[in-house]
Amino acid sequence: MNPVLLTMAIVMANLLAGNVFAQSKGEADPAQSMAAPSATATPAEKVAARTKRRPEAVAQARASVANGSKPVASEDRGVVTAKASPEEKAAARNKRRAETIPAVRAGETSVGEMGKKI
Numbered sequence: 765m766n767p768v769l770l771t772m773a774i775v776m777a778n779l780l781a782g783n784v785f786a787q788s789k790g791e792a793d794p795a796q797s798m799a800a801p802s803a804t805a806t807p808a809e810k811v812a813a814r815t816k817r818r819p820e821a822v823a824q825a826r827a828s829v830a831n832g833s834k835p836v837a838s839e840d841r842g843v844v845t846a847k848a849s850p851e852e853k854a855a856a857r858n859k860r861r862a863e864t865i866p867a868v869r870a871g872e873t874s875v876g877e878m879g880k881k882i
Contacts, residue, residue: 867873
């Protein structure tokens with residue numbers, strides 16, 4: 765028999781056998797493989813849970829305002845988050861640049877994966 769045909773037959777048998785034996789016959793362990801079913805929360809239960817969490821959220825928001833951050837109401841569900849103003853962002857960017865520029869000019873920093881000096 766031609767060696768190429770023999771090799772191809774062995775390779776095809778291995779490829780097909782892998783697919784045949786990989787298929788499962790169903791659940792591996794039907795008693796423990798799935799989580800216990802849980803009932804979905806009713807709207808009343810959701811409201812009760814939300815009102816229970818609200819005082820803590822309000823206290824955290826007030827504490828962040830007391831620390832000097834500005835709360836900004838988010839568009840989704842009234843979540844309050846602290847957000848930097850454009851002036852604060854520009855000041856931070858300028859500070860980073862002022863710290864980095866001397867190192868770049870002195871050739872102390874590298875760029876990219878190869879570690880090429882600037």
